[in-house]
Amino acid sequence: MLYRENGQFKSSYAADQQIFPIVQDRWAILGIVAFAFAAVPLLANEYLLSAILVPFLILALAALGVNLLVGYCGQITLGAGAFMAVGAYAAYNFFIRVDGMPLLAALLLGGLTAAAVGIVFGVPSLRVRGLYLAVATLAAQFLADWAFLRIKWFTNDSPSGSVSVANLHVLGWKIDSPVDRYLLCLAVLVVFALLAKNMVRSAIGRQWMAIRDMDVAAEVIGIRPMFAKLSAFAVSSFIVGVAGALWGFIHLSSWEPAAFSVDRSFQLLFMVIIGGMGSIMGSFFGAAFIVVLPIFLNQFLPWLGGLVGLAVSTATVSHAEFMIFGVLIVFFLIVEPHGLARLWSIGKEKLRLWPFPH
């Protein structure tokens, strides 16, 4: 079937305001989600699930949270790793300290705690912006690094700050095998992506974007910058916090503060920039790019070397990986500063008119 919207007439505003107004898009997304839920667990092996797909899903969720703040509200943050850490450790504390605390509730409470911390660290955004705000949010990162290493209460008095969880259940479903982990992360991601999409196409999303694009005009219309910015910090930190809790509970199952270092914050910011600021889809593209590309290069380079009769050592691969990765990032920023999501939408625009572009 061609990618056409001929004959798809909208006769109500409700029909015009769907997430995917084009029928083909709706089916494609439904197909992808169905494939991800039903087929992937059967097709993928254990390595693919637990080393690639689960990290991809969780980091995509975190990137989604960061994108709401950076891409939609225009408030740059380098504290995403800290909010992940807060989410993870708060969920951990709720989980072990409250008897019979269900896993999902612990994850959500972790997210809420991260949201509260996010609001506190969002307060500087009311006065400073741009690079200065980035530095102010970096403070969150250092504070979190310090707090989870030094304040023993947070880590249940474990000497190294390392904590672990076991015996995870969701509504009677035991989260044990890689497939279980994958399905749980996928379900959480789908739900949050839908909620995020609803927010950005509602009044609150428009307020965020208005603040991003022209804050004086936004204020004159009656948008309160304080509410818009702090709500963006809260929602973003909530999602990032849930992602952090998933990262700890589901992906690592035992972790220490270094899992949420400043590197993680940078990584998430890069995902958003490469994937596409102000695009839900872009968060997924960015996460896929950053998670999958190094693994792909890792496999691809030795094969390429073998092709020309060159034995490529592991060390060379990891050096080359860094270099190629860096070059690709620079390339993308120059060729398409709006990220992979923009390339995607340009492709779709072209496809709508293909093969008669005039």
Next chain:
Amino acid sequence: MGRTIGEVVLDLNNVSLSFGGVKALSDISFDVREHEVRAIIGPNGAGKSSMLNVINGVYRPQEGEIVLRGEHFSRMSPYKAAQSGIARTFQHIALFKGMSVLDNIMTGRTLKMKSNLVQQAFRLGPAWREELEHRAKVEEIIDFLEIQHIRKTPVGRLPYGLQKRVDLGRALAMEPQILLLDEPMAGMNVEEKQDMSRFILDVNDQLGTTIVLIEHDMGVVMDISDRVVVLDYGKKIGDGTPDEVRSNEEVISAYLGASH
């Protein structure tokens, strides 16, 4: 015209504004009556835009007060102004560039939307209904401004004249009682100016909106405004009907230069 000019709705008393040592406005008083078109004119740097910024709270004057329908404000805030039914457009287009025309105008409805964040995230009944109701209102404005064909276009891609129109649309979406227009016709060709004048007069006539207008095109100002206030170097040098202002010696010398 079907409108009748009513009582004073907005009264500025002895407003002075300075930035450091620079006096942008000194001791300015004038009033705006309900349903009228009130123009502010003056040479570049006369303080016209500062005047609008004082009225809607972007700038805080050091002295003087604003009386809005009997309520006294020594310091207005943009939020308070928006709540009291004051909307404005900008001299240098201040649209939300990354958003579509539709979304830009929808943001103008912010103060009228009551659903909360959670309702919006889950697309619950109240949020969903509200979104559709306001969409219908916004479509009326889109029809009025004749921009149906570009409603889904990001405003950054539009030509200047249309962007100005969207700017007006966003202000109209607030259903303001007082509309402040900062050079709505700057940089337009004659045809675009005619269109814009028509929109302004229609808003004034059909909706009864009071309009405070800054404009450089004297032909337009003299044609569409009921009363004109003239500023020069932050001082008021003239105030009255277009005919009175046109024959005011001081105004003529400010615009044409005095012979010495």
